[in-house]
Every structure is written in structure tokens, then in C-alpha cells.
Amino acid sequence: MSTTPVPVGILSTAHPHARAYADAVxxxxxxxxxxxxxxxxxxxxxxxxxxxxxxxxxVSGAVICSTNATHGMWVERAASAGVDVLxxxxxATSVAEASTIVRTCDEAGxxxxxxxxxxxxxxxxxARAAVEGGExxxxxxxxGTNLLGRPGADWFFDPDEAGGGAVMDHTxxxxxxxxxxxxxxxxxVYAETATRFHDAAVEDVDLLSMTLDDGxxxxxxxxxxxxxxxxxWGDATLRLVGSxxxxxxxxxxxxxxxxxxxxDQPGIESVYWGSDVDEGLIRDFVEAxxxxxPPAVTGTAGVREVAxxxxxxxxxxxxxxxxxxxxxxxxx
Amino acid sequence: MLTVGLIGAGxxxxxxxxxxxxxxxxxxxxxxxxxxxxSFADAHVPGAAVYSDVESLCxxxxxxxxxxxxxxxxxxxxxEVAAAAGCHVLxxxxxARTVAGAEAIAxxxxxxxxxxxxxxxxxxxxxxxxxxRLVDEGAIGEPGVVRAxxxxxxxxERGWQGDERKSGGVLLDLAVHxxxxxxxxxxxxxxVFTRISKWGDDGENHASxxxxxxxxxxxxxxxxxxxxxxxxxxxxxxxxAGDEGLxxxxxxxxxPVAIRDADRVHVPTDPVGHDxxxxxxxxxxxxxxxxxxxxxxxxPLVTVDDAIEALxxxxxxxxxxxxxxxxxxxxxxQ
Numbered sequence: 001m002s003t004t005p006v007p008v009g010i011l012s013t014a015h016p017h018a019r020a021y022a023d024a025v026x027x028x029x030x031x032x033x034x035x036x037x038x039x040x041x042x043x044x045x046x047x048x049x050x051x052x053x054x055x056x057x058x059v060s061g062a063v064i065c066s067t068n069a070t071h072g073m074w075v076e077r078a079a080s081a082g083v084d085v086l087x088x089x090x091x092a093t094s095v096a097e098a099s100t101i102v103r104t105c106d107e108a109g110x111x112x113x114x115x116x117x118x119x120x121x122x123x124x125x126x127a128r129a130a131v132e133g134g135e136x137x138x139x140x141x142x143x144g145t146n147l148l149g150r151p152g153a154d155w156f157f158d159p160d161e162a163g164g165g166a167v168m169d170h171t172x173x174x175x176x177x178x179x180x181x182x183x184x185x186x187x188x189v190y191a192e193t194a195t196r197f198h199d200a201a202v203e204d205v206d207l208l209s210m211t212l213d214d215g216x217x218x219x220x221x222x223x224x225x226x227x228x229x230x231x232x233w234g235d236a237t238l239r240l241v242g243s244x245x246x247x248x249x250x251x252x253x254x255x256x257x258x259x260x261x262x263x264d265q266p267g268i269e270s271v272y273w274g275s276d277v278d279e280g281l282i283r284d285f286v287e288a289x290x291x292x293x294p295p296a297v298t299g300t301a302g303v304r305e306v307a308x309x310x311x312x313x314x315x316x317x318x319x320x321x322x323x324x325x326x327x328x329x330x331x332x
Numbered sequence: 333m334l335t336v337g338l339i340g341a342g343x344x345x346x347x348x349x350x351x352x353x354x355x356x357x358x359x360x361x362x363x364x365x366x367x368x369x370x371s372f373a374d375a376h377v378p379g380a381a382v383y384s385d386v387e388s389l390c391x392x393x394x395x396x397x398x399x400x401x402x403x404x405x406x407x408x409x410x411x412e413v414a415a416a417a418g419c420h421v422l423x424x425x426x427x428a429r430t431v432a433g434a435e436a437i438a439x440x441x442x443x444x445x446x447x448x449x450x451x452x453x454x455x456x457x458x459x460x461x462x463x464x465r466l467v468d469e470g471a472i473g474e475p476g477v478v479r480a481x482x483x484x485x486x487x488x489e490r491g492w493q494g495d496e497r498k499s500g501g502v503l504l505d506l507a508v509h510x511x512x513x514x515x516x517x518x519x520x521x522x523x524v525f526t527r528i529s530k531w532g533d534d535g536e537n538h539a540s541x542x543x544x545x546x547x548x549x550x551x552x553x554x555x556x557x558x559x560x561x562x563x564x565x566x567x568x569x570x571x572x573a574g575d576e577g578l579x580x581x582x583x584x585x586x587x588p589v590a591i592r593d594a595d596r597v598h599v600p601t602d603p604v605g606h607d608x609x610x611x612x613x614x615x616x617x618x619x620x621x622x623x624x625x626x627x628x629x630x631x632p633l634v635t636v637d638d639a640i641e642a643l644x645x646x647x648x649x650x651x652x653x654x655x656x657x658x659x660x661x662x663x664x665x666q
Binding site for chain 1: 474475476477479481525527528529531532537539540541543544545549550551553555557559561564573574575576577578656657658
């Protein structure tokens with residue numbers, strides 16, 4: 001085991017997760033945060049700011065926290081510098097672009113991961129173990145939610161930068177979780193979308209009714225519908241109904257209830273004290289870079305999850321359920 | 333004194349009998365059921381006359397009200413007999429098994445000019461009433477995404493509910509509660525899309541999920557499950573999200589009294605039992621309201637058209653689950 005910390009940089013700080021990932025890089029043993037390259041003048045993580053070319057010369061791994069539309073550009077730069085990549089989700093705004101990203105990394109010989117922190121949720125891990133252990137029999141119905149209030153940056157409302165609204169932003173976390181827990185792929189998607197909560201050019205209602213490849217119904221609500229004054233940022237939940245029982249997961253239901261009479265934010269707030277999922281994500285990526293192994297969620301998974309998003313938009317266009325069209329899988 | 337003839341001797345008949353017993357000025361004077369009317373009356377309505385069916389009851393004696401607590405597929409014939417006898421009718425949900433049956437009921441009660449209401453009971457459950465009031469007051473602004481779910485478990489014989497020709501399965505017998513409620517809160521529904529899993533002996537376990545598109549553009553989700561898993565507590569929950577707020581409810585988070593001893597952990601959640609700690613539960617409030625309607629003091633909170641629309645929502649969901657396609661609600665039964 002190497003004693004030299006893995007040098008990590010953050011490419012773009014457009015995505016609000018940049019700050020949490022910077023904190024996680026600092027917190028993880030065996031990693032060091034070299035700096036951030038910003039493209040929007042907002043170096044929110046407290047770290048040295050430097051041009052991307054300089055940063056990429058000094059790091060072995062890069063975490064891309066850009067807008068959805070520029071993931072490909074950043075991956076290209078990192079890959080051509082020989083730097084392994086952890087890319088914010090969704091991997092891209094189309095299957096074609098996501099596939100290009102995977103090919104770029106394959107050809108450059110760099111590792112590619114997609115940021116799916118829920119894989120490192122301890123409640124989700126217990127749920128997966130219960131399902132894998134046969135505790136609830138055969139799966140019969142899955143209902144997920146990944147609700148949010150207002151996204152953390154204005155570009156999420158810009159179709160050019162975000163590639164879409166809540167469907168693009170808040171579908172893939174729970175789809176990834178379900179793929180991981182069940183080992184199944186989504187085969188069909190019916191979507192109900194709407195713009196009901198924000199003055200926006202994109203949809204903020206993301207309600208999907210899907211089937212897995214064994215026929216199990218799977219619905220997911222990823223709407224940006226929670227009030228600004230809600231006591232928490234949102235949620236990530238799954239209810240897995242099996243032939244012999246039910247597993248329910250609420251990934252962030254480990255909170256203190258804090259009520260403040262004064263200060264900047266009077267009112268009730270829930271403060272999370274469960275295990276830090278971002279640290280789990282970054283630790284896995286750092287170990288993948290150090291040990292030259294695939295990260296937990298690879299680009300191939302990222303492509304398949306973007307395919308589900310693409311099918312959801314296809315369903316909206318057709319007003320009917322549509323089959324998910326996966327590109328032929330490539331093997332490394 | 334209002335006199336009531338109770339039709340049926342099952343679980344809902346017991347729920348009604350126990351509550352009517354506490355209402356002043358109303359008395360169940362007769363019970364009709366094919367085989368078990370006498371034993372039911374002995375246990376729950378001592379002194380009531382017993383009959384094998386509604387026809388013999390109505391021929392033999394005069395009652396003001398017929399309270400229909402029978403399997404769904406029998407509602408039509410019973411309501412037609414009761415209305416022809418000039419009785420006001422309270423009928424368990426759903427109104428009927430088919431749109432044709434429901435329309436026949438609507439015609440019969442209109443012709444007889446009697447008070448008629450379908451027992452969409454959760455419209456009287458205080459948590460649901462309060463949430464509706466808050467939405468009407470503008471607490472959440474314009475509704476955007478509304479979700480409701482309901483899960484019940486069973487242990488012994490399934491009886492008529494297990495026969496989909498009689499009950500319509502989970503999408504009619506159970507989902508109709510939440511479909512009616514969301515329509516009451518948000519408005520008419522344009523289309524539904526439903527998926528369902530059935531498994532076990534005779535496909536007795538049902539787990540379903542329905543998406544709704546309301547005419548005002550809001551979107552909804554209804555999850556309804558019944559399964560043979562006696563350890564599973566009754567659960568019901570809803571989240572009503574609008575552009576200015578959110579109302580949430582979950583039976584799993586309501587624990588006003590809990591009893592824990594060596595044998596059990598008991599947290600009352602099942603509204604059909606008497607154990608939910610309310611001075612007057614929703615079933616009692618529903619009965620009080622209906623008797624006020626009979627006296628001419630109030631108008632039925634659930635109109636016959638409401639009950640038919642709730643039925644059509646469930647039938648649309650069943651059709652969608654069978655075809656795999658979204659179904660326009662207004663086309664159901666046309």
C-alpha cells in the first residue's frame with residue numbers, strides 16, 4: 001500500500017456538490033486536495049484555484065462538478081492528461097454523448113466513475129443485503145422517491161446547460177440504487193412530467209412508472225417539489241415489496257430536530273448525523289485511482305442510466321410507455 | 333327515532349353496528365344476511381329482527397334507512413330494492429362493481445327521491461379532512477404533485493374480496509379510497525397509468541402503483557397493496573405538494589398511545605378497529621353526517637356522481653394495468 005496520498009483536483013464548481021466533494025477529499029485518508037479549476041468564477045470550495053491545465057498536470061484523479069452539458073468537454077481534458085475521472089451525474093444529457101465519454105476514457109486508458117453517493121448509504125447497504133439474502137422473497141413492486149426543493153444553482157433551470165429539468169437531474173440516483181440492489185435493468189418507462197413549482201423552462205415534476213427486466217413494476221418520483229422551508233434538503237427513499245415481506249429505506253432518516261428561535265434561519269430544521277455518503281463515494285474513487293481498479297459505478301452504468309432518462313423524455317413526447325434503448329455494451 | 337336495516341354481517345357491518353349503538357336517536361332494528369344474520373345480531377345488535385335478505389326485510393317491516401355493508405357486486409340489487417321501498421340508503425364503497433351498476437343505482441335513488449350516500453369513509457377521517465381544509469385554504473398554493481398510499485395485510489380466508497369478479501381486487505376495493513380523496517382535493521382526473529403485481533395462491537397478493545394526470549395539470553401517485561403478511565401493520569400516508577407548501581401524513585409516524593408488554597407491541601393504527609384514540613372516529617362522523625342528511629339538515633358530502641367518478645378511476649386503473657397503456661378516465665364505461 002502506497003503511503004503517498006492520491007492527488008485529487010476538482011474540475012469546475014458549477015455543481016453545488018463541489019463543496020461537499022472537496023470536504024470529502026480532505027476528510028479521506030490517502031487523498032489530498034490539490035486545487036480546483038473553475039470555469040464560472042465561483043471557487044466555492046476553500047481550495048487553491050488554478051488553471052485546468054496546471055491542475056491536471058498535478059493530479060491523478062479529477063472530480064468533475066460542471067454543468068451537465070459540459071461533462072464531455074471536461075472528461076476529454078482529463079482523459080487526454082491521463083487523469084482518472086469521477087463525473088457528477090447524470091454522465092451526460094444523451095446516450096450518444098455518454099457513450100462518447102466512455103469511449104474517450106477507454107481509449108485514453110483512464111478510469112471513469114459516476115458520482116452515485118447513495119451506493120455508500122449504510123441504510124441502502126442494509127436493504128440490499130436483506131434483498132440479496134432473500135429476506136423478502138421475490139421482488140414484486142418498487143417505489144422510490146428522490147424529492148428536492150429548489151436545485152442549488154440557476155443553471156439547473158437552463159435547458160442548454162442542464163439538458164432538461166427534474167427528469168434529467170433526479171432520476172438516476174434512485175435508478176442506480178435499484179439497479180444495484182436488484183441486479184435488474186429498466187426495460188420500459190412511462191413518464192408524467194409538468195412544471196408546477198418553479199418559474200422555469202424545464203419540468204420540475206418527474207414521476208416515472210417503469211418495469212424491470214423481470215417484470216417488476218418500479219415507480220420513481222424525483223420531483224423538485226419540496227418547499228424552500230422544508231426541514232431538510234429532500235429525501236431518498238425506496239420501498240421494496242417482495243413476495244414474503246417489505247424493505248423500506250429512507251437514506252437520510254438519521255437526523256436531529258433543531259428548532260431555533262432566533263438567528264438567520266429561525267424555525268425547525270433536521271440535521272443529518274448518519275454516515276457521510278460523500279466520503280464513501282470519494283474514498284472509493286481514491287482507492288480506485290490508487291489501485292487501478294474500476295470505481296463502484298462505472299461509465300457503463302452511467303450510460304444505462306442516461307438511457308432511462310432518454311426513454312422518460314421519449315415517453316413524454318409519445319404520451320405512452322416506451323422501451324429503454326440501451327447501446328450495445330462494450331467490454332474492457 | 334330513525335330506524336336502520338343493516339344489510340350484511342361482515343367486518344364493515346360490525347364497524348357500523350358498534351358506532352350506531354352509540355348514536356342517540358338512531359337504532360338498528362333489523363339485520364339481513366343470508367346465513368349469519370342471527371349470530372351477528374346476537375353479538376352486535378341484540379334485539380334486532382333478523383332476515384335472510386333485503387327483500388324480506390323491506391316486505392316485513394318499515395325502516396327509514398338501509399345501510400348496505402355487503403360485498404361490492406351485490407350493491408346494485410340491494411340499493412334498487414331499498415330505494416323502491418322508499419328507504420334512504422348508505423352504501424359501502426365502492427358504489428358498484430361496474431359503471432352500469434352504478435348508473436342503475438343513481439337512477440333508482442333519483443326516482444325514489446331518497447337520500448343516498450356512498451361511504452367513502454376517509455373523507456370523514458379527521459386527518460384527511462384537515463388536510464383537505466388546509467389545501468382549500470391555500471396552505472400549499474396550487475397542488476403540483478400529490479401522493480397517497482395504503483397497505484393492508486390479511487391472515488385467514490380471503491372471502492369475497494379475493495374474488496376479483498366481486499371486489500375488483502386491490503385497485504377497486506382499496507385504491508378507490510385514495511383515488512376518491514385525491515380527486516376531492518385536487519379535481520377531476522384526465523388519465524391514469526397503472527402497473528400491478530399479483531402473486532401467491534390464486535394471485536391473492538396485490539401490489540399496485542398508479543400515476544394520475546389531473547385536468548388542472550397536477551400529477552398524482554397512488555400506491556395500494558394488500559398481502560398475506562400478518563406482521564405488516566395497516567399503513568396509510570399522503571403527501572400533498574404545491575407551489576407554496578406541503579402537507580404530509582403517515583400512520584407510521586402517529587403514535588399517540590403505545591402499549592408494550594411481554595406479548596406484544598401495539599400501536600393503534602387500524603381505523604376499522606375501535607382502538608384509534610379519537611372521541612369520534614371517521615366511521616362515526618360519517619354515520620352522524622348521513623343521519624343528518626336523512627333528517628334534512630345536511631347534504632351528502634359524497635354525491636352519487638362523486639361515487640361514480642371514483643369507480644371510474646378504479647376501473648380506468650384496472651384497464652390500464654391490463655392493457656399496459658394510459659387510460660382516459662372519461663372514456664371508462666362509455
